[in-house]
Amino acid sequence: MAVALTNGPILLDGGFVDGRAVIVEDGRISAILPAADVPAAMPRHDLDGGRLVPGFIDAQVNGGGGVLFNDAPTVETIAAIGAAHRRFGTTGFLPTLISDDLQVVRAGVAAVDAAIAAGVPGVLGIHIEGPFLNVARKGIHDPAKIRALDEEGFAAVTGLARGHTLITLAPERTTPVMIRRLADAGLVVAAGHTNGSYRAIRDALDHGLAGFTHLFNAMSPLGSREPGAVGAALEDRAAWCGLIVDGRHVDPVTMRLALRCKPADRFMLVTDAMPSVGLEDKAFTLQGHRITVVDGVCVNEDGTLAGSDLDMARAVRNSVAMLGVDLATAVGMASHSPACFLGIDHQRGRIAPGLAADLVILDDRGEVTGSWIGGQFAA
Numbered sequence: 001m002a003v004a005l006t007n008g009p010i011l012l013d014g015g016f017v018d019g020r021a022v023i024v025e026d027g028r029i030s031a032i033l034p035a036a037d038v039p040a041a042m043p044r045h046d047l048d049g050g051r052l053v054p055g056f057i058d059a060q061v062n063g064g065g066g067v068l069f070n071d072a073p074t075v076e077t078i079a080a081i082g083a084a085h086r087r088f089g090t091t092g093f094l095p096t097l098i099s100d101d102l103q104v105v106r107a108g109v110a111a112v113d114a115a116i117a118a119g120v121p122g123v124l125g126i127h128i129e130g131p132f133l134n135v136a137r138k139g140i141h142d143p144a145k146i147r148a149l150d151e152e153g154f155a156a157v158t159g160l161a162r163g164h165t166l167i168t169l170a171p172e173r174t175t176p177v178m179i180r181r182l183a184d185a186g187l188v189v190a191a192g193h194t195n196g197s198y199r200a201i202r203d204a205l206d207h208g209l210a211g212f213t214h215l216f217n218a219m220s221p222l223g224s225r226e227p228g229a230v231g232a233a234l235e236d237r238a239a240w241c242g243l244i245v246d247g248r249h250v251d252p253v254t255m256r257l258a259l260r261c262k263p264a265d266r267f268m269l270v271t272d273a274m275p276s277v278g279l280e281d282k283a284f285t286l287q288g289h290r291i292t293v294v295d296g297v298c299v300n301e302d303g304t305l306a307g308s309d310l311d312m313a314r315a316v317r318n319s320v321a322m323l324g325v326d327l328a329t330a331v332g333m334a335s336h337s338p339a340c341f342l343g344i345d346h347q348r349g350r351i352a353p354g355l356a357a358d359l360v361i362l363d364d365r366g367e368v369t370g371s372w373i374g375g376q377f378a379a
Helices: 075-086 102-118 151-157 176-184 198-205 228-235 252-259 312-323 327-334 336-342
Strands: 003-006 010-012 015-017 020-025 028-034 044-046 051-054 056-061 090-098 125-129 164-169 188-191 240-243 267-269 283-286 289-294 297-299 305-308 359-362 368-373 376-378
Touching (some): 010 020, 051 327, 056 075, 056 327, 056 336, 075 090, 075 102, 090 336, 090 368, 151 176, 176 188, 198 228, 240 252, 267 312, 267 336, 312 327, 327 336
Parallel strands (some): 164 188
Antiparallel strands (some): 020 028, 289 297, 359 368
């Protein structure tokens, strides 16, 4: 049955507009009409002045609601993570595995496939962040889990039958031929936890590398004589760049400078969220290390960053406050940009007829007051 979403500004391609209604039917947006043209007999959902925006898509979600995907790569874990993040406007996400044994990777792939088959709300695929990384830029990843990308690894990461696979790797630890094989197999390939030179990263971009995981963090920096991974990312105007906008992973000045190097729509907001999101208890265990939340970021006993306590709604608000972009741009970085990066922009990421009815209501403070996933509403 069709329902009209009315009485609030709606974010369309040209910006926020008033006086329109979004018609949702059979899980999709069937039409956008002048509010006055909605048939009198059609049921309505009153937005009560809230802003209607596309649902947020988070390509890097390690956990939430007290669970970590690595600890229990199951359908139940994925559902719990999705439910925790939906409260903050995430209507699409990639459960993310950090570096682990290949048997865990295979289990994660199987769990995501089963979750999609079961219709778990919001799950779009899997992000496999490691174990094919550079130990020199390991961050919180266990160095004992890091390994070379061989044929066994290739088979493990290319096993997803449903949904989309994003893989983060260090390009200098594999070959351009392997990167091309991964891309040709349908994976989205990103550079991260890399100490590669500019030339190595540039070569990877020429062979199918599509983007960069948490730009600036755990990668070779931009230097005066060696541009590094950061330099390659900022120079290439087509490459996508993930940003953790919590004010701690990357200084806002650095992020504002990055936005001057390439279009804002080539940046996408990610949370790199951990189990603490959605919980009052802000401590958990990660591969044997006690992780606590200090000033909004997750750290281990030594102070090493270990993901974030960030949610997507706060990332959007932070982008407005810290990066100086308007709300429409920030929302685009949380919705349309990741949809384009994953190759699903023909399905979701905007408010337009024919796309999935994955939608979020924001109040005047940018807090989430309700959402739809596939046309199903939850307050």
